Amino acid sequence: MVRLGLADGAVFEGRCEGPWEPREGETVFTTGSTGYPQGLTDPSYRGQILVFAFPLVGQYGVDEDALESLRPQPEAVVVSRVPETGAGRRFREWLRRAGIPLMEGVDTRALVLHLRDRGTLRGRLGDGSLPRSSRFAPDLVASASCAVPETDPGEGPLAAVLDWGVKESILRRLRERGVRVARLPWNASAREVLALRPRGVLLGNGPGDPQDLLSGPVGTVRELLGRVPLFGICLGMQVLALACGAATEKLPFGHRGVNHPVREEATGRTLLTSQNHGYGVVDASAEGAGLTVTFRHLGDGSVEGIASGAYPAWGVQFHPEAAPGPWDGAFLFDRFVASLDEEGRKGAAA
Structure with a gap:
């Protein structure tokens, strides 16, 4: 037993x-x-x-x-x-x-x-005894990340991916759209990211409490704001929110499953989404950080998407890559790729 x-x-x-x-x-x-x-x-x-x-x-x-x-x-x-x-x-x-x-x-x-x-x-x-610790191990993200940078060969626009435990399907969705991926370890600095001259940066998902990343990744993302387009997914959205000055909180029991409905605030349309997160952005902190709430969960009203009013930076709490789950949010990768193309045109005109 x-x-x-x-x-x-x-x-x-x-x-x-x-x-x-x-x-x-x-x-x-x-x-x-x-x-x-x-x-x-x-x-x-x-x-x-x-x-x-x-x-x-x-x-x-x-x-x-x-x-x-x-x-x-x-x-x-x-x-x-x-x-x-x-x-x-x-x-x-x-x-x-x-x-x-x-x-x-x-x-x-x-x-x-x-x-x-x-x-x-x-x-x-x-044996039924109570747990002995009260929180996540501090090295969860480090243990889930790649150890060294990995860059795809070939041609195509380059996107840097900050790997805090990123799913392979997120990388697949980028590559399917002709994007070259530079996958960087969890503690990569803004200087290391920008040295690759990426057209944009994807902030990946991962485990644990985003507050544990305040001393490293949050500062890195803050330095990247306004330098290149940023797209955060799940933990990546939470880190982006913290970098912009918003707050995060632990949800009562999180969202984990493949049929979570969210509403796009600008259009009113509903998406069925795959989700896996226990933390979220504090709704009341978004406006003061210059963030617009772009998606909301139709079950509890929690924040499911944000966009910065000052920088080309946005994120979603759900998983647009699915794997598993519905593909309703796949168009968000197209939006990110469009931002890479726009960045390329700016570079060519400079």
């Missing part, structure tokens, strides 16, 4: 096959019914215990050509049931090889309802 102990004293029971060690992390849930290989390899889940609300996980194995990073990212995975099929066995083996405990046979409906009502809680998978 394995127990998941939560910070408020609640305990949920299940089982783990094979050898495993106790794991601790922020306990979060996702409502997606498909796309679990992409979700599990999203670096934004680093340092978390991931609970699947959908009762059956592992039903189609793992397509290793469609992953978002090289390995599963959560500290542990909690599910109701994995099918006793070849696909289910391959799913279990994939997590086992990565050293990720898989807790099965859990009443995930009760667990998700508990987290929904009590908010996100720290958890410890083991």
